[in-house]
Amino acid sequence: MNNLTINDLYFSDVTTKLDHARNLNDLYGVELKKDAILGSQLEKLRELVMEIRAQMAGMAMFQRCSQCGSRPEGGCCSLYMANETDAIQLLINLLLGQNIIFQRDDGFECYFLGEQGCSLLCKPFFCLNYNCREILERAESHELRALEKATGDLLQAQYSTEMLILKWLKQKTGLKH
Numbered sequence: 001m002n003n004l005t006i007n008d009l010y011f012s013d014v015t016t017k018l019d020h021a022r023n024l025n026d027l028y029g030v031e032l033k034k035d036a037i038l039g040s041q042l043e044k045l046r047e048l049v050m051e052i053r054a055q056m057a058g059m060a061m062f063q064r065c066s067q068c069g070s071r072p073e074g075g076c077c078s079l080y081m082a083n084e085t086d087a088i089q090l091l092i093n094l095l096l097g098q099n100i101i102f103q104r105d106d107g108f109e110c111y112f113l114g115e116q117g118c119s120l121l122c123k124p125f126f127c128l129n130y131n132c133r134e135i136l137e138r139a140e141s142h143e144l145r146a147l148e149k150a151t152g153d154l155l156q157a158q159y160s161t162e163m164l165i166l167k168w169l170k171q172k173t174g175l176k177h
């Protein structure tokens with residue numbers, strides 16, 4: 001773990017990123033969660049994840065995304081998108097108690113796409129920010145405003161949490177680029 005670099009965490013293939021996330025969780029997960037600042041940041045993140053999930057559920061996004069994803073031509077969650085995540089984001093999912101396993105390996109759709117939609121609690125920036133035309137056209141304007149706010153709040157919290165964890169790891173392990 002001493003030779004691990006920031007580049008490894010952000011620019012490896014997705015399988016390697018997940019291995020790094022699991023190793024970091026095994027080595028430091030308990031300490032990270034005990035850290036007062038990080039602990040409260042993780043709780044805030046959990047609340048924001050629940051808020052956006054409630055907003056999405058209220059807009060029937062899970063059903064719509066599942067229907068779209070089950071069509072032969074698939075939905076938006078392509079295999080290419082799986083590597084938009086990074087090892088620290090995957091570590092955050094693990095710290096929040098999400099058991100991350102590859103849901104599929106069909107050479108076509110994202111590894112994290114399960115029967116109930118995305119299996120990540122904290123998702124890549126692009127995934128959170130993107131809404132297809134179907135969603136945009138069917139939603140009421142107040143729903144889109146609420147979704148936009150929930151997305152912005154969550155992205156900000158995810159970024160802050162990643163920065164805190166990187167700082168912690170640099171101090172603890174001497175992590176470098």
Ligand code: SF4
Pocket residue numbers: 076077078081082110111112113114117118119120123124127
């Ligand atoms: S939302 Fe989840 S399943 Fe869809 S592309 Fe992003 S990470 Fe993959």
